[in-house]
Amino acid sequence: MARSGYFHGDLRRALLDAGFDAARSGGPEAISVRELARGLDVAPSAVYRHFEGHDELLLELSLRAQAMVADAMEAEIALVPSGDPRARADGVIAATGIGYIRFAWSEPGLFRLAFRTRDNLDAARDERARGACGRTPYEQLERALDALVEVGELSEQDRAGAEALAWSAVHGFALLTVEGPLRSLDAATREVFAGRVVEMVRQGLAQCAGSRG
């Protein structure tokens, strides 16, 4: 990776990779323009040839991390056996949540990077994330809810509420276990609790349907 001469070759890619590594071990706070430049033997100002600034760099990396969360969820969903569509829809819901939670456990730094919210980063991220169709956790959740709707376990009008419900519980649990008061739970207990959380969500969604549709 030693640079040949005056030019670096692909500094943008190199910055993204280095930033990714930094976030992986230290979370989003570990991403510093100057430190990345130092690591790549480059002047700090060179970074600004490839990114508007620190925020845009973080945004780009956050999208990368979000895509990884989405992939993890998709992988978990892929394990759900097909069969009775109703049962499968339920299984997909559970897998979606479990995939999200397990990713948070296995890559806490990237998880925190993906769902970092401060600094008015959000608006831009939301827009761009919606652009990267199918590679965001939001999309995965919506697909899982689609399955429920198709099977008749959820009405169209309850979708928004159902989404809030499911997301709240799963995201909250992930946060509490990654950087909250539940972070010192041992792996086994964590798994048990995770199972109960998705079970609670499953029932909550059923109730959603039952009370209206």
Add this chain to the structure above:
Amino acid sequence: MARSGYFHGDLRRALLDAGFDAARSGGPEAISVRELARGLDVAPSAVYRHFEGHDELLLELSLRAQAMVADAMEAEIALVPSGDPRARADGVIAATGIGYIRFAWSEPGLFRLAFRTRDNLDAARDERARGACGRTPYEQLERALDALVEVGELSEQDRAGAEALAWSAVHGFALLTVEGPLRSLDAATREVFAGRVVEMVRQGLAQCAGSRG
């Protein structure tokens, strides 16, 4: 508030108050040693006569904010009509969650200050928060669960799991609406969703009891 002479009078208190105001409108990121000192016409180094550093100042303010969350929950619980103990226990659970969520809505800056988790602030905070008995949201939740246990709707052994369940959903929902993708929800919809979240928690807790006790 103009200082009389060389000494300030009660700089520690003044710093805490100013920091509180800053966090109230701008969240924890808005708390800066230098800016607080500037606002109080004091040298930045003077702050270090009263706090070990930035982190301890934030910790102190975070405890103050946590106490306010606890108060808000307690106020909401006080509104629950007494009567059938079972119904009341359920009502207390709901009020606990609603109080938490409403506080997050009415004071987002303080809410974020209270549950800020980065920078290894946590260990110290957890310890000190436990010291300030009864004035932390954790204690409020535990009391609400106590009520469920007394009424027989929850077994002792399921307490930990129940706590994780309830907290995950409520905290997650609060976060998503305060600084997450649900932050642009209108007040009415927000209330409806909040109701569903606590309802989901109530059922989840019942399920907890049913599957074991």
Add this chain to the structure above:
DNA sequence: GCGCGGGTGTGAACGGCGTTCACATTAATG
């Protein structure tokens, strides 16, 4: 084959931050 323009990297600087330390000032104590 040459020169030039535009993309890329440099180095120094700016203002901000948290923090430290030697020093000045004051209030309280004996």
Add this chain to the structure above:
DNA sequence: CATTAATGTGAACGCCGTTCACACCCGCGC
């Protein structure tokens, strides 16, 4: 009244993100 401990000062350190004038080099059009 003299000493001491507490409190505030001012200048510095090293970090950060960011800007700007400048140096460098690749590739395009002549």
